[in-house]
Amino acid sequence: MGTAFARNLLDDGYETVIFSKCGNNVAALEAAGAKAAMKWIDLAHCEIVISMVPDDEATDSVSISLANVLDTHAIHISMSTISPDASRRASERHSRLGQGYVAAPVLGNPDLAAARKLYILAAGPDEYVERSLPLLDRLGQRIFNVGQNPELANTFKLAGNALTAATLQSMGEVLAFLHKAGVDPKVAFSVFTESLFDGKVHKAYGRKIVEQRYSPPGMTLPLAVKDLRLALAEAEQLSVPMPVASVVRDRLVAAVARGWEDLDWSALGKLAEFSAGI
Template identity: 55%
Template structure:
């Protein structure tokens, strides 16, 4: 019997409670661990609690754990405290953080989870890492899917994020009922978990290039004497009425760069990962390269704590507009 058959057998035997059993009085809900309690991870954990799930919350920052404990979660002081969880959701900032949690010795997540447990990685990380995680989980008779999200923490709090999910058909079937409680739509991208990560990175490249272009044209129009709020109304009321144009364009014209949905350093990381994948695939991406440099410049300007829409403020500063550097 191979490890995938072991996983299927464990599922049918009830080793992992079906996430669909979340309502009623059956008492058979899965115990869900959440690893990484930044803005997005905390929002996901809060949603799970609101849906009546039992949640075990872990973060290296004990204050974040305490904040979720007050809301009803069980607090975990160390990663090994998640060993009894049926499902673990990870929401971590980068490859290094996820690798540290998964493979740290002794007691990384792969080592401490029981056979049949399901790991859902909702982090924006490299495709290579997701494929390596799937391999390690399979070797341990565990399940894995990659499920990064589109949307900010505010959207996560109201279950309006979009979820990009990939993994084996068996694992996806088990994860889908839970994911449906977290977001408004799930896009399934096949059995290769790395595909979900490449898709997420591609979406972030498109968003970043849109922010750069909006910052440039709004600066041009401002210097030409046109009210940027009027320009924004023209854009979003005509040909450029997409979610990104409306949400981030509004931040640019109103100079609302805090609190950040995506900070500039995280955006730098995502563009770097996208360009690394492009190099592996021999795909020139000159626009992505340019915007990556602009994001680095944003950090260099001392604005690393701002939302990545502050690319608009950087464009204004470079054009010599008064007050641009106060963002």
């Protein structure tokens, strides 16, 4: 998703510096006009740095490194799906040095990122959110300001992923049920998504399930397991039971156990068919 962000910002004429530890897509982005950073100090002049990394550990590493090189009042926008605690740590780390931190995780997938159709959940001190808005406006179709505490954006994101995962599980179950009863899955999909179940998640992921199009993944199963784990951990801290999310997490783990770790999380539909003996 970070590659899509960089391409869109380049298209809009922003001076864009990219830093990728794994080197993915660096050459292509350089050819499009980006400058490649070789070390953290190469980002020292940036007014705003956007990070998109897979987990809490990576976010801690990035925020520590950025805090050591960014100027006072520079802003770190974290668009990663991480725990509220990790977001809180990053915010405190930057604040101690007079730097800004905005959490801005997204609802959407890499295709929506490329098309600037993401929904962005932004949270942080008003001053830093306001300064970040012109940039965030270029990356999505709508920005929701969910508060001044950055961790609230991450809590929202985890809740959204728990809701999406529950929908994928439900879609997989009912499509497998109807398939085994003799209904063409494409017919079942059309009936549902052209009546009461016409939401974006039902349509986008339901189609993947019906077409058995689980690769390339928008989000891999292991990342989905991580997100449900983080959501359930936060819910436990708040004493909020989430029985449906718990079941769906176990189904995601079961899919990974079958060796499907490279598949999209909509492969919950594939698991539903397997469980039904289809």
